Amino acid sequence: MAGITNMAFRLLCREFGARHSEDAGGLYVGEMVTTRALVEDHKESWRLVTMGEKETPRSIQLYGVDPATVGRAVSMVLERDKADHIDLNFGCPVPKVTRRGGGGVLPWKTELFTMIVRAAVKAAGDVPVTVKTRMGVDEDHLTYRDAGLIAQEVGAAAIALHGRTVKQHYSGQADWEAIADLKQTVTGIPVLGNGDIWSAEDALRMIEQTGADGVVVGRGCQGRPWLFADLAAAFSGSDERVQPTLGDVARTLRRHAELLTEFYEDEGRGLRDLRKHVAWYFKGYPVGGEARQGLAAMESLEDLDAKLAALDWDAPYPGAPAEGPRGRSGHSRRAAVPDGWMDSRELSPEHRERLHEAELDTSGG
Structure with a gap:
């Protein structure tokens, strides 16, 4: 970890x-x-x-x-x-x-x-x-x-x-x-x-x-x-x-971004660190490839907010597709x-x- x-x-x-x-x-x-x-x-x-x-x-x-x-x-x-x-x-x-x-x-x-x-x-x-x-x-x-x-x-x-x-x-x-x-x-x-x-x-x-x-x-x-x-x-x-909705996940990701910015005392560095978490957060949710790529290339908190706002926050918890193994396996x-x-x-x-x-x-x- x-x-x-x-x-x-x-x-x-x-x-x-x-x-x-x-x-x-x-x-x-x-x-x-x-x-x-x-x-x-x-x-x-x-x-x-x-x-x-x-x-x-x-x-x-x-x-x-x-x-x-x-x-x-x-x-x-x-x-x-x-x-x-x-x-x-x-x-x-x-x-x-x-x-x-x-x-x-x-x-x-x-x-x-x-x-x-x-x-x-x-x-x-x-x-x-x-x-x-x-x-x-x-x-x-x-x-x-x-x-x-x-x-x-x-x-x-x-x-x-x-x-x-x-x-x-x-x-x-x-x-x-x-x-x-x-x-x-x-x-x-x-x-x-x-x-x-x-x-x-x-x-x-x-x-x-x-x-x-x-x-x-x-x-x-x-x-x-x-x-x-x-x-x-x-x-x-x-x-x-x-069982978070997509909106709940977006709010959690945003909170993570704030905490990383405080930790590094640098917004850019914090957001670069957050990029590797994007795929894990949205596993199983209806977030298309283009949206995921955009989130993985976020440049500022303002940019992140705009990209999160474009998601369907009412999308429900997807159940099994969001669960199970994640991270490296090899x-x-x-x-x-x-x-x-x-x-x-x-x-x-x-x-x-x-x-x-x-x-x-x-x-x-």
């Missing part, structure tokens, strides 16, 4: 979630930031972990490959009073990260994974640290059970499992049976399920089928920030669901790993020497 869950989108999701829950329906985690960037005091990275006044609790997500750097970054975050909760991401399947030993293939190196999580927990003190991971590198090299037990042993507050391997990327269906298995394996801390939560009903089914203590939502909220209103309602026992492919990476669960000197390269250019998973 890198590039998606900035402050503007988090606030929008939180506003919907708060409709049915005083605590806004859960945690709204920030974009993944590398620990190395924080330690090296990169201005943009520190801006990304800075939360708004309305964001309580403040949840940030960190990614790192070196225990000392991770520990120092966590210490700096807390010294600067930037977080109430820290999530460690070990789920990235992007080849440019995994081929260097980072992301979703890092938990294969058990000792390294243990040292990183332990360093973060120690540095965090009373601030909860959670861990997100995938099932493993591929079906023959699963790591989620070990990762869950290690997270529990070193003091993590919870473990979240995306029911896909690195090899799968975002293709196919998430394996909820693995989440159920992890729940049976890890009994001392909460287990959260991630993968294919496209609706509140999906979330309820996951809890029922796996016994998970909660769910983690990623791509399912792209273009649908009202999903958090549905989730909050469902978990409170209500059947109420948000296809299953062999996981990219460093030469010799899968030969041992221990980190070799050669791999250790080059591991820092896995933190130079990353994306969330």
Whole structure:
């Protein structure tokens, strides 16, 4: 969700979630930031972990490959009073990260994974640290059970499992049976399920089928920030669901534009950021190709208003066509790993020497 869950989108999701829950329906985690960037005091990275006044609790997500750097970054975050909760991401399947030993293939190196999580927990003190991971590198090299037990042993507050391997990327269906298995394996801390939560009903089914203590939502909220209103309602026992008309979607998109403009303090930059959300927002609605192209090329808030005004705001919620999978999916492919990476669960000197390269250019998973 890198590039998606900035402050503007988090606030929008939180506003919907708060409709049915005083605590806004859960945690709204920030974009993944590398620990190395924080330690090296990169201005943009520190801006990304800075939360708004309305964001309580403040949840940030960190990614790192070196225990000392991770520990120092966590210490700096807390010294600067930037977080109430820290999530460690070990789920990235992007080849440019995994081929260097980072992301979703890092938990294969058990000792390294243990040292990183332990360093973060120690540095965090009373601030909860959670861990997100995938099932493993591929079906023959699963790591989620070990990762869950290690997270529990070193003091993590919870473990979240995306029911896909690195090899799968975002293709196919998430394996909820693995989440159920992890729940049976890890009994001392909460287990959260991630993968294919496209609706509140999906979330309820996951809890029922796996016994998970909660769910983690990623791509399912792209273009649908009202999903958090549905989730909050469902978990409170209500059947109420948000079924927005095209006018409701237009108003939400406009609100998103305002929040992005405030976040970037630059109308042009905010609208450029919004462009990637257009197709997600209007999925299933009667908005033609020409109108979509025009919205994806908006140049100002005034221009956006004019283009939104031209839509049929009375068009009703389209139902199933507006629901279901969204965002990237791709296809299953062999996981990219460093030469010799899968030969041992221990980190070799050669791999250790080059591991820092896995933190130079990353994306969330």
